[in-house]
Amino acid sequence: MTAVVHNHASPQLLAEAVAARLIVRLSDAQAERGVASVVLTGGRIAAKIYAAVRDSPARDAVNWSRVEFWWGDERFLPSGDPDRNETQAREAFLSSLPVDPDRVHPMPAADGVDAAAAASAYADSLAAAVFDVVLLGVGEDGHVASLFPGYPALTDPRPVADVHDSPKPPPVRLTLTLPTLNTAAEVWLLASGAGKADAVREALNGAASLPAAKVHGRERTLWLVDTDALAPRS
Numbered sequence: 001m002t003a004v005v006h007n008h009a010s011p012q013l014l015a016e017a018v019a020a021r022l023i024v025r026l027s028d029a030q031a032e033r034g035v036a037s038v039v040l041t042g043g044r045i046a047a048k049i050y051a052a053v054r055d056s057p058a059r060d061a062v063n064w065s066r067v068e069f070w071w072g073d074e075r076f077l078p079s080g081d082p083d084r085n086e087t088q089a090r091e092a093f094l095s096s097l098p099v100d101p102d103r104v105h106p107m108p109a110a111d112g113v114d115a116a117a118a119a120s121a122y123a124d125s126l127a128a129a130v131f132d133v134v135l136l137g138v139g140e141d142g143h144v145a146s147l148f149p150g151y152p153a154l155t156d157p158r159p160v161a162d163v164h165d166s167p168k169p170p171p172v173r174l175t176l177t178l179p180t181l182n183t184a185a186e187v188w189l190l191a192s193g194a195g196k197a198d199a200v201r202e203a204l205n206g207a208a209s210l211p212a213a214k215v216h217g218r219e220r221t222l223w224l225v226d227t228d229a230l231a232p233r234s
């Protein structure tokens with residue numbers, strides 16, 4: 001199935017448009033199944049999107065107590081560390097929404113457990129999960145979640161992998177793997193800024209080695225980008 005690209009004039013417009021889409025997607029899923037499920041990402045555009053959801057006048061179209069929140073990857077740091085994707089999402093929007101704490105499923109923190117055991121524990125917790133939508137920030141090198149080009153996690157058959165010597169700090173991370181991400185009904189790839197333009201262009205041209213080119217929703221794959229991220233090579 002071909003991916004569809006939606007270009008937006010600015011990072012703020014991108015964030016507001018993705019927030020609006022997410023509200024509608026979660027509301028639709030709740031109308032169909034009674035519950036909705038989203039996989040969150042980290043990164044700069046994600047933080048803007050979460051703030052836009054929090055500030056949206058339409059946000060109460062979603063019953064937030066019936067949304068399952070998962071994470072696509074995590075920086076393996078102690079609980080509460082400001083660099084954890086969980087901390088970012090909680091501060092940007094989860095703490096402002098009437099979520100059910102039992103439906104918020106952060107990846108384990110580096111609180112005395114090793115990364116491989118943490119990956120295995122998260123795999124157990126999501127074994128029965130259904131994902132309506134997976135959000136994935138795209139990195140400058142074309143990584144998504146913590147699947148970096150050329151790294152073993154990219155071909156790891158486990159549902160969740162521990163990543164070591166990450167090219168982007170911190171060095172230890174946890175990530176959903178391709179077999180898990182690609183179970184989602186919809187995958188939304190998010191890219192903002194000129195630094196992402198090479199990765200976006202190469203992924204859309206099907207560069208086989210790029211993680212961002214390897215994720216696909218079962219029903220729909222969207223690239224939600226801004227103009228700078230879609231710019232042709234100068």
Ligand SMILES: O=C1O[C@H](COP(=O)(O)O)[C@@H](O)[C@H](O)[C@H]1O
Pocket residue numbers: 041042043044045046073074075085136137138139140144145146168
């Ligand atoms: O480290 C990470 O980075 C990417 C992208 O971040 P950005 O700031 O360049 O948008 C993110 O998708 C991933 O979840 C995160 O762990």
